[in-house]
Structures are given as structure tokens and as C-alpha cells.
Amino acid sequence: MNGGTGKAIALHVAVIAALFALNFVLPAYHHGVLARVMVLAVFAMGYNLLFGYAGLLSLGHAMFFAAGLYGAGLPMVHFGWGVPAAFAAGLVAGILLSLVIGLLALRTKGVAFMIVTMMFAQVGYLLVYYFGSWTRGDEGLVIQQQARALHFGATRLDLTEPVTRYMTALALFSIVLVATLIVVRSSFGRVLIAIRENEERTRMLGYDTFANKLAAMVASGAICAAAGAAYVILFGYVGSTFASIQYSILPLLWVLLGGAATTLGPLVGTVLMFYLIDGSGDLLKTYAPGWNISHLGIVGVALILLVLFFPKGILGTIRDRWARWLP
Numbered sequence: 001m002n003g004g005t006g007k008a009i010a011l012h013v014a015v016i017a018a019l020f021a022l023n024f025v026l027p028a029y030h031h032g033v034l035a036r037v038m039v040l041a042v043f044a045m046g047y048n049l050l051f052g053y054a055g056l057l058s059l060g061h062a063m064f065f066a067a068g069l070y071g072a073g074l075p076m077v078h079f080g081w082g083v084p085a086a087f088a089a090g091l092v093a094g095i096l097l098s099l100v101i102g103l104l105a106l107r108t109k110g111v112a113f114m115i116v117t118m119m120f121a122q123v124g125y126l127l128v129y130y131f132g133s134w135t136r137g138d139e140g141l142v143i144q145q146q147a148r149a150l151h152f153g154a155t156r157l158d159l160t161e162p163v164t165r166y167m168t169a170l171a172l173f174s175i176v177l178v179a180t181l182i183v184v185r186s187s188f189g190r191v192l193i194a195i196r197e198n199e200e201r202t203r204m205l206g207y208d209t210f211a212n213k214l215a216a217m218v219a220s221g222a223i224c225a226a227a228g229a230a231y232v233i234l235f236g237y238v239g240s241t242f243a244s245i246q247y248s249i250l251p252l253l254w255v256l257l258g259g260a261a262t263t264l265g266p267l268v269g270t271v272l273m274f275y276l277i278d279g280s281g282d283l284l285k286t287y288a289p290g291w292n293i294s295h296l297g298i299v300g301v302a303l304i305l306l307v308l309f310f311p312k313g314i315l316g317t318i319r320d321r322w323a324r325w326l327p
Contacts, residue, residue, distance in 0.1 A: 004325030005185075011326075012181060015264060016174050023166050035166040037270050038173040039231050040250075044258075044266030045176055046223030047251035052261035053184055054216040055196030056106075059248050060117030063101070063124040064221040066243035067093040068228025073238035074134060077141050083150050083159065087229045094225020095218060102217035106210060118245065125243040140239030148233055165234050172230050173267075176223055181263050181327060183219070192216055193261075224251075257306060259313030263327045268314050276302055 019038070026034060043065050050056050071093030075081040081089070105116045128135045135141070150157040159165055183189050191212050194202040203209050232238050241247070250273075251266075258269025276299050310317040319326040 007325050008181070008327045012177060012263070015267070016170070016177070019170055019173070023163065023170070028162070031162055031166060033274065034271075035162075035169040036231075036235065037274055038169040038267075039227055039234065040274075041254075041267040041270040042173055042176045042230070043224050043227035044251045044254040044270050045180055045263075046220045046227065048255045048260060048262075048266050049180065049183070049192075049223065050216050050220040051252065052255060052265070053189060053196065054192040054213055056213065056216070057114050057252075058117040059114050059245070059252075060101070060105075060119075060121030060124075061220070061224055061251055062243050062245065062247035063121040064094050064098055064224035065228040065231075065247060066124060066128070067097045067221075068225030068230075069232050069238055069242050070128070070135065070228075071225065072229035073141055073143060073232040076143050076147050076232075077238075078134065080147070083148065083233055087226075087233060090229030090232070091222060091225050094221045094228070098218045098221020098225075099214075101221075102214045106213050106217065118248065121243070121245065121248055125240065125245070128240045128243050135238070135240070138240050140237055140241075143232060143236040143238070145236070148236055159234055160236070169230065169234060172226065176226070177263065177267075180223075184261075184263060184327060188212070188215070196261075256313055257303075259316030259319070262313070262315040262319060265313055265315045272314070 019034070022034060023031070043061075046064070047058070047061050050058060050061075068090035070090075072086040072090030075089050076083075076086045101117070101120050105113055105120065108116050129137045145158075145160050148159045150159065157164060159168055184192075191202065191207055194205075194207070195209050195212060199209050228242070231242075254269035254273055255266055256269065257272055258265030258267065306314070312320060315326060
């Protein structure tokens with residue numbers, strides 16, 4: 001193990017340990033927020049695998065998150081499925097959808113790929129309304145509290161209880177973070193980076209670039225679907241907003257802010273964006289209650305400054321300038 005690898009592993013362990021420790025010190029509001037942020041960071045990590053490492057810009061990843069969301073939520077509401085079966089259903093839905101979409105969309109490149117993925121996502125969004133008798137469209141579905149629990153014999157683990165919910169979100173985040181670190185440091189991860197940098201040269205070296213991109217698409221879809229399934233189980237709501245184009249743009253924004261092709265960038269970007277939007281609104285209410293200023297204006301200025309001073313995202317720029325060992 002070289003020094004860079006040791007530092008990378010130590011950093012990831014420290015981040016997981018810090019998130020674990022925060023469970024015991026955060027006030028109730030931020031405790032719930034961070035649990036939600038960790039699940040959404042998993043969504044961003046799935047997006048980062050395809051965009052950051054394989055170089056494929058998708059505008060349709062909301063459909064994979066929604067596949068997990070509805071794949072888990074609908075059986076819980078309509079068929080009374082338990083948490084393990086519902087989570088598995090959401091995960092399988094995301095894997096199958098990403099496989100089918102990958103086989104079709106990966107026949108295109110560049111802007112065409114971006115447009116095709118957006119079109120597929122829009123079809124998924126419209127299907128939510130078409131099957132409104134099942135999905136309830138904009139109104140959405142609320143998963144009852146008693147259904148969101150794990151049963152181990154006579155023991156019942158309530159996933160709506162704040163500490164349990166937080167630790168479950170942390171467990172999912174930790175598993176995906178470690179898996180992502182292993183993948184990007186593997187030969188498969190190196191091939192994805194080679195495809196991103198020069199696909200033709202990678203093909204000339206004998207690699208099946210289509211198969212590798214398809215594998216990246218399926219892995220990305222599976223991670224996003226896992227985030228969607230976890231979201232509905234932990235927070236108890238399924239709605240069409242999660243299938244909209246907004247939820248395809250958000251993970252791109254989170255990844256760009258934190259640093260594309262960095263394993264921890266999605267977490268940094270998700271935390272920053274959430275607290276930037278939420279915090280700027282609170283600041284205006286506190287210090288400028290009479291001013292007719294949108295908090296999004298403050299967010300816009302902050303984003304411009306970040307782009308100017310951190311052009312490759314926060315961790316991406318730090319890696320370029322000071323810490324080349326960052327994965």
C-alpha cells in the first residue's frame with residue numbers, strides 16, 4: 001500500500017467516523033437533514049460514477065432514482081410488502097431500467113446521449129401521471145409509519161425513529177462510498193477513466209468500450225435506485241417531483257460543486273448545496289426581513305464565486321493544487 005492509498009483510506013474512514021459521531025451531537029433539525037443529505041449523496045455518487053469517471057453526461061438520472069422510489073413504494077402501498085422485499089424490488093427496477101436504457105442510449109454519443117437520456121426520463125415522468133390511479137401523480141403516496149420497520153423475529157426496528165433512520169442512511173452511504181472507492185481504484189475504474197479521456201484509443205488497445213460503458217450505466221442506475229428505495233423507506237413519501245427533470249439536474253450540480261471524479265465530491269456538493277439554499281433563506285429572514293431579495297440570488301452569487309475559485313469543484317480543485325492523492 002503506497003502513501004497515497006493509505007491517506008485515501010484514512011480520509012474515507014475519518015469521514016464515516018465523523019458522520020457517525022454527528023449522530024450524537026446534532027440538534028433534531030440538522031440530524032434529520034443530514035440523514036436526508038446522506039441518501040441524496042448516494043444518488044449523486046451513482047451519477048458521479050457515470051459522469052465523473054466514464055465521462056457520460058446524462059440528463060435522465062431522475063428515472064433511476066424514481067425507479068427505486070416507485071419500485072419500493074408502490075408494493076408497500078398496494079401489496080403490503082415489507083421493507084426488505086420493497087428495497088429489493090426498487091433495486092431490481094433500477095438495474096433493469098438502466099440496462100434497457102443503456103442498451104439504447106449508449107448507441108449515441110455526446111449531446112445526442114444527453115438528449116436521449118433526457119427524453120427517456122421525460123417518458124418516465126409522464127408515465128407517473130398516466131398511471132395516476134396507482135401513483136397519485138403530484139399528490140403522491142405516503143407510506144404509513146407501521147410499514148417502515150424491519151422485523152427480526154419478535155424484535156421490531158422502527159426506521160422512522162430518528163437515530164435508527166440516521167444510522168440506516170449512514171450504513172447505505174458507507175457501503176456505497178467504500179464500493180465506489182474500490183471500483184474507481186480497480187482495473188474497471190481505470191478503463192472508465194481511459195474511455196472518458198480518449199474512447200477511440202481505449203478501443204484500439206483492445207477494450208470493449210460499449211460493454212464497459214454499459215456496466216457503468218447499470219452500476220450507476222443501481223446506486224441511484226438504491227438511494228430512491230432508501231428515500232421512500234426512510235422518509236415515507238413517493239411523488240412525481242422525484243421523476244422530474246429537476247432531479248436529473250440536481251445530482252449534476254452536486255457533483256460539479258463537490259468535484260467530478262472524486263469519491264467524496266458528491267457528499268461535499270450535496271451538503272453545500274442544501275445548506276447554501278436553506279441557510280441563505282434563513283439569513284435573509286433574520287437580517288433582511290423587509291428586503292425583496294430572493295435567497296436564490298445569494299445562491300447564484302455563491303455558485304459564481306465557487307466556479308471562479310474552484311473550477312473543478314471543491315475537492316477536484318484541492319486535488320489538482322494540493323492533494324494529488326485524493327481519489
